Amino acid sequence: MSSEVHHYISHPPRPVPLEALEDELIKLWRHPEQAQELGTHAVRACMANLIVFYSPAHGPADLDKTLIETVQRHPSRLIILQEEADSGSIHPEALVSTHLDQSHQVFCEQITLRAGQNGLERFPSLVTGLLLEDLPTSLWWASSKPLPHSQIWFLETSRLASQLIYDSFTWQDARQGIRAVTQWLSSTEGDQTAADLAWRRLKPWRRVIAQALDPALVPSALESIVRVSIKHGPHALPQAWLLAGWMAHLLGWQLKSGKVALGVEIVWQFESKTGSVSVACCRLTEGEYALLETAIAWQRGGRTCQARFRADDSTRITVDYEGVELKPRSVVLPQRTLGALVARQLSDFSGDPLFEQALGVAREMADALEQ
Amino acid sequence: MAGLEKALVPQPCTLIIFGGSGDLSRRKLLPALYNLALDGHLPAGFEVIGFARSEMDDAKYRSFACEAVQKFSRRPYDAAHWAEFERALHYQTASFDDPKSYQALKSRLDEIEARGATLGNRIFYLAIPPSFIGLCARQLKEAGLVHPAKGAEQFSRIIVEKPLGHDLESARKINDELAHVFDESQIYRIDHYLGKETVQNILVMRFGNSIFEPLWDEKHIDHVQITVAEEEGVGTRAGYYEEAGALRDIVQNHILQLLCMVAMEPPYVMDPEVIRSHKLEVLRCLRPFTPQDVERYVVRAQYSAGFCRGLPVVGYRQEKCLKIDSTTETYVALRTFVDNWRWAGVPFYLRTGKRMAKRATEITVQFKNVPRVLFNVDATNPLEPNVLAIRIQPDEGISLRISAKLTGARVRIYPVKMDFRYGTTFGADATPEAYERLILDVMAGDPTLFMRRDEVEAAWQWIDLVQEAWQQKAPERLPEYAAGTWGPPEADRLIESDGRRWRTL
Ligand SMILES: NC(=O)c1ccc[n+]([C@@H]2O[C@H](COP(=O)([O-])OP(=O)(O)OC[C@H]3O[C@@H](n4cnc5c(N)ncnc54)[C@H](OP(=O)(O)O)[C@@H]3O)[C@@H](O)[C@H]2O)c1
Numbered sequence: 001m002s003s004e005v006h007h008y009i010s011h012p013p014r015p016v017p018l019e020a021l022e023d024e025l026i027k028l029w030r031h032p033e034q035a036q037e038l039g040t041h042a043v044r045a046c047m048a049n050l051i052v053f054y055s056p057a058h059g060p061a062d063l064d065k066t067l068i069e070t071v072q073r074h075p076s077r078l079i080i081l082q083e084e085a086d087s088g089s090i091h092p093e094a095l096v097s098t099h100l101d102q103s104h105q106v107f108c109e110q111i112t113l114r115a116g117q118n119g120l121e122r123f124p125s126l127v128t129g130l131l132l133e134d135l136p137t138s139l140w141w142a143s144s145k146p147l148p149h150s151q152i153w154f155l156e157t158s159r160l161a162s163q164l165i166y167d168s169f170t171w172q173d174a175r176q177g178i179r180a181v182t183q184w185l186s187s188t189e190g191d192q193t194a195a196d197l198a199w200r201r202l203k204p205w206r207r208v209i210a211q212a213l214d215p216a217l218v219p220s221a222l223e224s225i226v227r228v229s230i231k232h233g234p235h236a237l238p239q240a241w242l243l244a245g246w247m248a249h250l251l252g253w254q255l256k257s258g259k260v261a262l263g264v265e266i267v268w269q270f271e272s273k274t275g276s277v278s279v280a281c282c283r284l285t286e287g288e289y290a291l292l293e294t295a296i297a298w299q300r301g302g303r304t305c306q307a308r309f310r311a312d313d314s315t316r317i318t319v320d321y322e323g324v325e326l327k328p329r330s331v332v333l334p335q336r337t338l339g340a341l342v343a344r345q346l347s348d349f350s351g352d353p354l355f356e357q358a359l360g361v362a363r364e365m366a367d368a369l370e371q
Numbered sequence: 372m373a374g375l376e377k378a379l380v381p382q383p384c385t386l387i388i389f390g391g392s393g394d395l396s397r398r399k400l401l402p403a404l405y406n407l408a409l410d411g412h413l414p415a416g417f418e419v420i421g422f423a424r425s426e427m428d429d430a431k432y433r434s435f436a437c438e439a440v441q442k443f444s445r446r447p448y449d450a451a452h453w454a455e456f457e458r459a460l461h462y463q464t465a466s467f468d469d470p471k472s473y474q475a476l477k478s479r480l481d482e483i484e485a486r487g488a489t490l491g492n493r494i495f496y497l498a499i500p501p502s503f504i505g506l507c508a509r510q511l512k513e514a515g516l517v518h519p520a521k522g523a524e525q526f527s528r529i530i531v532e533k534p535l536g537h538d539l540e541s542a543r544k545i546n547d548e549l550a551h552v553f554d555e556s557q558i559y560r561i562d563h564y565l566g567k568e569t570v571q572n573i574l575v576m577r578f579g580n581s582i583f584e585p586l587w588d589e590k591h592i593d594h595v596q597i598t599v600a601e602e603e604g605v606g607t608r609a610g611y612y613e614e615a616g617a618l619r620d621i622v623q624n625h626i627l628q629l630l631c632m633v634a635m636e637p638p639y640v641m642d643p644e645v646i647r648s649h650k651l652e653v654l655r656c657l658r659p660f661t662p663q664d665v666e667r668y669v670v671r672a673q674y675s676a677g678f679c680r681g682l683p684v685v686g687y688r689q690e691k692c693l694k695i696d697s698t699t700e701t702y703v704a705l706r707t708f709v710d711n712w713r714w715a716g717v718p719f720y721l722r723t724g725k726r727m728a729k730r731a732t733e734i735t736v737q738f739k740n741v742p743r744v745l746f747n748v749d750a751t752n753p754l755e756p757n758v759l760a761i762r763i764q765p766d767e768g769i770s771l772r773i774s775a776k777l778t779g780a781r782v783r784i785y786p787v788k789m790d791f792r793y794g795t796t797f798g799a800d801a802t803p804e805a806y807e808r809l810i811l812d813v814m815a816g817d818p819t820l821f822m823r824r825d826e827v828e829a830a831w832q833w834i835d836l837v838q839e840a841w842q843q844k845a846p847e848r849l850p851e852y853a854a855g856t857w858g859p860p861e862a863d864r865l866i867e868s869d870g871r872r873w874r875t876l
Pocket of ligand 1: 390394467498532533
């Protein structure tokens with residue numbers, strides 16, 4: 001990956017008056033300055049509009065590098081909304097730059113709009129004018145702050161996108177985060193989708209669990225699950241909820257109750273068609289921001305069997321069984337950078353209904369802790 | 372003897388600009404002439420006389436024009452070229468109702484024409500408020516400044532700007548007044564949209580390619596949308612706009628002309644009369660509105676305060692010089708049909724507005740979706756239909772949205788855009804301003820891109836049905852849309868009730 005990024009040239013951002021933005025972008029398109037540098041004609045590549053909300057104090061450390069990787073994989077017009085620390089700066093400033101893939105002579109534009117908290121209300125009208133038509137539009141909330149789902153500027157900006165991308169790994173407060181997302185989703189008219197990058201990271205886990213408990217391999221295990229224990233690193237609680245929500249939705253479990261058992265463990269009770277299921281999430285104070293281990297236990301002929309999935313060194317998931325005659329096996333856990341994850345999500349702009357179902361259960365799980 | 376050039380060539384002439392000191396002259400006409408000069412398109416014998424109220428002599432007019440060119444020319448001002456060009460500029464102070472002004476104009480013309488280069492040909496460009504058109508035409512005739520259409524060696528032509536009237540009756544009156552003095556073949560009614568490259572390209576695209584025309588009908592096209600979205604408010608034209616409104620200002624002329632180009636039958640020859648007759652047929656096929664239709668299928672609205680490009684702007688009623696209880700529409704959206712064999716049942720959705728989310732004029736032809744088999748079986752996630760978008764401004768071009776498989780083992784379908792832009796393909800300076808092309812056409816005597824009397828009147832006849840229905844039901848307030856948005860929710864409902872959506876441009 002780094003060698004690919006190496007071929008990218010990013011031109012330093014240049015301030016442009018707001019009223020001249022459109023002309024400036026048209027000019028870029030006509031005379032990409034890079035074309036002169038290359039001595040040949042560079043063309044604009046564009047598959048999507050990507051709006052990124054970012055505040056330096058709450059965003060990814062190296063956003064520029066991340067975005068270059070994203071546009072390299074999924075060429076997009078980048079519109080970055082940057083919240084300045086000085087809340088009094090009402091008048092947005094605009095900066096324009098380009099990223100050029102030298103080997104393919106393809107460039108993408110980046111427009112950065114900066115304003116303080118009090119100037120955020122001006123973003124939607126600016127963004128509207130900058131979107132390229134006929135291309136899918138996504139909004140990436142690249143901030144650890146919960147979605148401001150009731151603020152007008154955010155609602156208006158998010159309405160411009162068909163997909164809202166966020167990363168629950170960055171949340172400080174998982175319950176608050178999940179509520180904000182589900183409330184935003186319920187305020188949309190069903191034509192917008194949300195995507196949690198943590199759900200994308202969960203994909204290998206879901207695949208390996210589905211394969212390991214395949215009825216052809218372990219008949220009736222899925223119907224008779226009695227316990228799921230998930231261990232996760234810091235910030236990965238929403239991901240653990242999503243995993244539990246995914247199973248609960250597909251297996252038809254109904255949530256009954258939830259409580260915090262120890263400071264670091266939360267336990268929920270579900271009702272399945274064959275009895276009750278307990279789901280425990282335990283946060284380890286050390287380790288990656290990720291799922292670390294999942295154990296799924298089920299009853300077979302009065303005996304408890306178990307499949308245990310472990311991310312040993314964050315490169316593989318190993319599965320071993322207890323109570324069944326199956327050999328351990330392991331699968332590769334793909335390493336995806338943040339930029340690559342966002343790029344991959346851009347091509348799935350029409351959403352994943354399974355994610356929204358899992359999210360719905362996760363929200364119930366979060367709410368159950370209050371009762 | 373015929374010259375060496377076989378194409379229609381601009382003829383030597385004097386261009387008399389009535390209103391030569393006005394806004395249109397400053398922003399469009401003088402810069403257009405300068406660019407034509409830069410390109411060497413102007414005929415060898417070419418002179419300009421500005422004819423307007425302000426007191427100016429030739430020298431002052433030249434510096435007025437120089438400033439205009441420096442500010443508005445699409446290509447940079449070049450002192451050497453300018454020095455050569457400005458020699459053709461003259462000015463005559465005038466009062467349109469005063470016969471003495473026309474005598475003075477006659478003397479200036481005699482003086483210029485005595486030098487012989489313009490061959491005595493005259494083009495009168497009326498860049499003036501429409502209320503003066505009849506008066507100026509009459510005065511020209513009385514001063515003996517107009518050559519007859521037939522039997523004279525020299526030509527006289529007149530160019531008139533929109534708006535041509537505010538309803539059918541007033542349009543007829545203006546046309547009658549013009550017809551008193553000029554033959555129809557001498558009258559060039561400008562709709563500058565027709566001078567835009569992409570608009571002319573509609574015909575080339577349709578009839579110069581074999582892949583579009585076979586699909587250009589109700590069997591393959593789901594619907595057509597035409598949008599003329601302006602970012603500006605009423606600006607300095609508040610007085611005019613308050614009387615006109617969006618329907619008269621944009622739909623009656625620009626949008627209907629675009630619709631004609633999209634919907635017309637193939638002309639059998641590129642002859643101005645044939646093309647204009649085919650456009651007229653489209654106008655005659657537009658389904659007439661009943662008052663009930665107007666209620667259901669026409670939405671009008673007014674902008675309220677909001678943000679445009681991040682800056683706060685006031686609502687229409689708060690604009691300077693406007694009435695606080697104005698009910699002039701700054702936005703119109705409507706659904707109509709072209710009731711002929713080709714277009715039976717295909718809705719045309721038209722919309723225009725001021726203070727919209729961005730400046731964009733576009734025609735989109737949305738094709739019918741593929742059947743619900745193979746890649747389109749998922750009803751919750753249907754494939755995006757093919758869309759042919761003809762962008763008229765800004766950044767003229769044409770794009771086609773198609774579905775393509777993303778690379779990878781799984782079949783994942785993604786909408787991609789095949790994009791052609793004039794600026795990129797033909798070079799940044801390749802797209803002339805509409806006025807350049809249109810002025811040249813008048814000099815060459817080619818009326819193809821100008822509206823004939825019957826076209827203008829047919830358009831008014833159709834528009835009047837809406838105006839009349841509105842007058843019968845005058846509300847105290849119109850629905851509103853915040854400045855900087857795409858229009859009111861009523862307009863969304865208009866199209867969404869047919870299971871379609873406005874395009875986000
Ligand atoms: N402006 C545009 O971009 C635009 C676009 C499309 C169509 N149009 C149409 O073009 C026409 C002209 O528009 P505009 O914006 O250029 O108007 P404008 O700025 O008001 O100019 C009007 C011109 O007419 C002259 N004039 C007015 N009354 C006169 C009189 N009694 N005697 C002599 N001269 C007189 C003015 O002279 P002084 O200024 O010297 O007094 C000025 O040169 C209108 O029909 C308009 O609808 C304009």
